[in-house]
Amino acid sequence: MLNLNQVKVNKIYAIEDYQNLSDKILRRLCDLGLTKGEKVCVRRKSLLKKALLIELRGYTLSLKAEIAEGVIVK
């Protein structure tokens, strides 16, 4: 089991599942298109790795690392 915060930069992964996310945050991620099976790619991390930058569905999104931990990928 890998979460989005552990994956290698610039490699493409598919979203598998979610864990420990509040309903509000999960709903927002789903609204933003982080649905199951969707391909995402981490492009960049901030200096202390508290935030990361991901690409999906043709756009760019920055996320808190704690939220990214809630997204399980393959």
Place this chain on the structure above:
Amino acid sequence: MTKKLLCENKALKEVLLVGNPNTGKTTLFNLLTGANEHVGNWHGVTVENKVRSFDCLGEKLNLVDLPGIYSLSALSYEEQVAIDYLRLHDKCKVINICDLNNLQRNLSLTLNLLEFGFDVVLAVNSMDKRPLNKVDYKKLSAMLNIPVVEINAEKGWGIDKLKKLILTPFKRPPKPNYLTENKFLNLKKSLGEMAFGLDDFHAIKVLEKDEKVLAELNLTQNDISFPEKSIVKIAEIRYGFIQKIKEACFKISGRVYGTSKIDKILLNRFLAFPIFLLILCGIFYLTFFTLGKWCSDGLNWLLDKTLGKFVSLITTNAFGENSWVTHLFCDAIVGGVGTVLSFLPQVGLLFLFLSLLEDSGYLSRVAFVSEDVFGKLGLSGKSIYTLLMGFGCSTTAVLTARNMDDKKAKIKTAMLTPYMSCSAKFPIYVVIGGAFFGANNVFVILGLYLLGLVVSVCLSYIYEKTILKSKEQSFILEFPPYRWGGFKRLAKVLIENMKLFLIRVGSLLISMNVIVWLLGNFSFGFSYVPANGGQSMLESLGVVLAPIFVPLGFGSWGAASALVAGVVAKEVIISSIAMFNVATIQNGIASSLTNPESMVFFASPVAAFSFLVFCLLYCPCISTTAVLSKEIGKKWTAFAVVSQFIVAYLVTLLLYNIALAITDYGFLTVFLFILVFVIVLLSTIKIVSMLKKPRSCRGCKGCK
């Protein structure tokens, strides 16, 4: 300004402007209504509803600009405002504006709107010459069963076509066809009995566990047996449909929205933060020392040669040289207000640079970079937007704190914004700092700006650890592409902000200065003090307050009363000082500040520095306080104001004494002393916390 707009023509039919954040809603709003609302390349510039009438091919309609939303479930306060308004006005035409370059994601909101049954006109905004997607609009319109029109909100293409569509009679569009497919029907069925009475919209929101809708239906989460992962499944159904649309009508270039080659450098892990600081320093340097200073000096000279001479000539001739009316005009208005007025070019420049930052899309990158620090402080990277806007004007900046997801983070951000050095404060630094530090004033001013940031960061940490622990502050922020707003837009920003500044100087500042002058020159018995002697009203009050400031190094009653007057607006501080010292523009305030015979003078550069620090920190101005109490409530506002006084006093006291010690004992001694002190303090804290904790050590596994 907004309040005025809201009252305009309530009876007219309304058209709602809805869309994801940063898709150009306000740009379209400004284009259609001729308004001049604030726009920027950032998510969440618009934080409240704005209404204004516009001419739609001969018919007058009201256009409502709503804050950006991602779906009909809110995460932050400003989203809730938009969604509540939408749901209350479900019989209005809705213009759903989408960004062509990010259409896939934007369509998710469109589907949300269709599920509810809004009468939607889809306006696809194509702002780039080389769009990332090519779309077959006819097919898209057929698949969604709603009219679709391509527009350019900046240049105004396709607007007539859009207006025609707005005027078509109201009609509920057919529900999107995935709502009749088994995947959805099965989900709805699995909700059990309670789903029978629900329409599709409510069923979906129940499945999405939307707290607001559940509360409306008098349900709690425990009442319902949710199908497994219902939130995710609903999103899958929606995006499944979008996938079909994408395959049928899109041609995708493969480039990604919001990426750029410059980001390789600007977002480099190690360079990002230094680059940001460098950009900030560059902005301040250009504003205060080179470009801005030349313009201000020019204006100063011009004002003195024209207005100053003119007013003194007329009043001297009309009332005589020693009449109090002559002094009122020459000292209060020309001397006091003129001093602030000459900063017009610098204020304009500062706002120009801030708007450049905002328009370029760089701020989202800064938010990303600062999440490292801000996340720890219980704020979000988004707070940096509010704080940076605070360099311009904290009154408007406080409003932008609304796009914070967590309520406590919002309160914190709003409370910390007044610590930022706003554009009303810098004339004080330039005048007083210039008099005492000369060429070194560059460092003093940059230091003060930095001090504002540092103090607010420290306070934020203290608040997070004590009274305002933010629980679920999230940070999810889309990256906009870099954009260049164009010279026309820059000129507009410059003119708009200079106009606002002139209005402020012309109304608030003149009246405040006249009041302060009258108080400062007349005694309680209404006799003119300079002619008849005695103690002026201000002096009698100032003398009471002055001892408070003696420990800070500026215990003159003139300085104390300038600070009191400055509570109304920070510009008043410097204009009052100019007025007290009877420094008409030609002899300059600079020399009067060091002259012990002036009413406001500083004994040493250290005292002047201490005064500057206190001005930076001491309290929010009246208009900011009013906005604060509207945004975060009276209780927190009272706390914010009182705590700001205390913090300002303590920080100034500390810095003043450190600076005094440096002048007495030399820099190195003081530095070493502070270093030792900090080490002792830290180790005491460490030892105390170690004693408190149960015994455990990481060093070895020897003693189990």
